[in-house]
Amino acid sequence: MYRCEVQIMYDYISIHSIDYKNKVKSKDLEQYLTCDLGLIKESHLKFYKIINQVFVRVNGILARKDGSYAYDSLDGIEEINLIEIDVPSEIDHILEQELADMANAIAKNCSWIIDDDHGLE
Numbered sequence: 001m002y003r004c005e006v007q008i009m010y011d012y013i014s015i016h017s018i019d020y021k022n023k024v025k026s027k028d029l030e031q032y033l034t035c036d037l038g039l040i041k042e043s044h045l046k047f048y049k050i051i052n053q054v055f056v057r058v059n060g061i062l063a064r065k066d067g068s069y070a071y072d073s074l075d076g077i078e079e080i081n082l083i084e085i086d087v088p089s090e091i092d093h094i095l096e097q098e099l100a101d102m103a104n105a106i107a108k109n110c111s112w113i114i115d116d117d118h119g120l121e
Helices: 026-036 093-110
Strands: 009-016 040-043 046-051 054-061 082-088
Touching: 009 093, 026 040, 026 046, 026 054, 026 093, 046 093, 054 093, 082 093
Parallel strands: none
Antiparallel strands: 009 082, 040 046, 046 054, 054 082
16 A cells, blocks of 8 residues: 655745746646656646655745745746745655755756755755
């Protein structure tokens, strides 16, 4: 029997364009996350993946220049400039490495940066 743990989020990894200026199309991001990284689409700009039996959520976000959210709803958002990967409170070495690999892959694909304070050791 397969068991997946949904854990309380402790922190998040923030991946974004420099000064939040450059955006990616939502449909391009969806294709990359689902086809290349194996995430499952939960709803518009909300994805998840089970890593080492832990539920990990990834969200595409439209942000203002200061990084704050610039929307009330994700419905109709066609471009984003911020991606957040939830970091569960209980994290082991395997999960930490998988999250780091995912964050690096997304940053490279979008030509974005990972915040220095990114939720990982």
